[in-house]
Amino acid sequence: MKKSWQRKSMLAMALLSMSLLIFTAGCGGNSSDKKAASTDKQGVVTLSWAHGSSPEDRLGKASENFKKNVEKKSKGTILINHYPANQLGSEREVMEGVSLGSIDCGVISSAVVAGFSKSVNVTNLPYMIENRQKGWKIYDGPFGQKLGALTEKEGGWKFLGWAENSLRQFSNSKREIRTPADMAGLKIRTQENDVHMKIVNDLGASATPIAFGELYTALQQGTVDGQENGVALTYSMGFAEVVKYMTLLPHIYDPYIVAISKESWNKLSPEQQKIFQECVKEFIKDERNLNEQNDKEFLSIMEKKNGLKTYTPTAAEAAQFKEATKDVEPMIRSKAGDEIVDAFKKAVAES
Template sequence: MKSRAMVLAAASLLAALAAPAAAQKVLKVGIGLSDDHPQGVSVKKFGELLSQKTGGKLTARLYAGGALGNDVTMISALRGGTQEMVVPDTSTLVSLVKDFTVLNLPLTFQTEQEADALLDGPFGRKLLDQLPAKGLIGLAFWENGFRHVSNSRRPITKAEDFAGLKIRVVQNPLFIDTFNALGANAVPMPFTELYTALEQKAVDGQENPTATILASKFYEVQKHVVLSKHIYSVWVLLLSKKTWDGLSPDEQKAVQEAAREATAFERKTIRDFSQKAIAELKKQGMQVTELPAAEQDKLRQKLQPVVAKYSKEAGEATAKEMFAELEKIRAKK
């Protein structure tokens, strides 16, 4: 009898010890950037919010610096159900949903605020609603920011200065065509390989928002940066549909609420960081230039064929809808 009681007590203890581990679900979130970049900080904030809202039953764990792969391979892992979350640039989704192309049309957005209004409105929701059919759930749009060009060869002060530079770009045809149209030699490459390529001078430069240039320490291997604002770049907070389908309705609600709150946090965090980044890049020895309005107009002219080509490829109706929405947003100012 005593032996049976001891067995039952031991079984109860083992069950009690095992219960918390079994109850908690950990969502692996992969990013290519460092954990101290605003993107990484915001993923950690999302995890905190998720844990708070579910009493610790659901949380998110950050895997930064490409630990789980690059954006393309991680999206594939989400679709296969072997990874739960990733925060890629929307440009990497174009092969799955061509409508995402329009977000990266050169020189489309004027301010971050009008981008927020577009992405948080019906047009943004229409894009996200196409993802479940591809095995993905789009929870929110996060800001990456206006992209600028850095290089190790020379300052860029006019449109013609892009000519001949080998510039690493996102693995996306629109980005390739954009820089080739400016006379540069576009080199598509995963972000995780970029620092080494810059260090070894396999490429002369790259294009990213100032927050990424600073957080990735490109100032160690680059001398010049021009605030070109050639493309506004957006991230999307993605969840595997297989993971989503395995969550209870309450857990799904908590994920959506945490994503919404983390989005407001992310946008404020990256904008604050970006404002300080330019001064810090100068402090680190980078030469920062701005293109005069006349030179920016030259860029616009050079890039018109790219805008026309990719508006057609994405679907002219989609591009027309986006530009119409932007006009409405600007009219409300």
């Protein structure tokens, strides 16, 4: 499965490269011309839409649905060039491009966004959101709008909404994890994010930052014993082939930000802006629903086909994980600020 996805990704990259070469030769420009918004004489605006997931992933599928929807509803006055699988660069590079205006739209995970908007560090406060329905309510409500507005101010883009990355779960190749004591000695891959690393280290494991593209090999070769990603991504990336155990206790509800560069947004007419925002709202609902369906379907497949053993901690066991990571909050407060952390905790309590 992983090799099949890699072949498709390589083919997509090759086709993209050929397209860019043809475009450059014909117009005398460079590849960046294809990434930024353009408006033709008929008022048609073409926008790039980029993310890091494969075309076959729920984000890739929802993005294709979004492309069709916005082009139909705008009657062809907004066209979308969809770039999945990091075709325009890593998530960090895409987020930087959206901030600078060289890439139009990005759907980016919160851990990466936190590098551009300090307030987004609040999304990494562990063991606060135990299910996705609660996450949807929090991020669609006043707190989510407040945080989105802060990202605009700090990151320099136009905030459009919060989609869903995943409920991040621990999985590993060594043993079942019921309590933090079971994590002792395990090497767990994390993103290069100091909050994620502290969570893992405080639970007794050893946080090991590794590039996502190298994770399968790292698990296969034993460079790391485990990882912390959602169910759907664990399946779609073939990680169930190299891990044996998954603990169904999400430590983070990880949202995706949906953002557009301010320059690109301003190229849309008021009517186009309205259509685009409505279609983003529909995209978010679609992507979340696909993610929820995938989690149920893929978990069952991994258990039956790959022999993945899953465990759901009891309330008493879950409390141990929360207690072990209590020192993460002061770290997040120092990064995001007390006001947004208090607003998040209030939203959680009221949801």
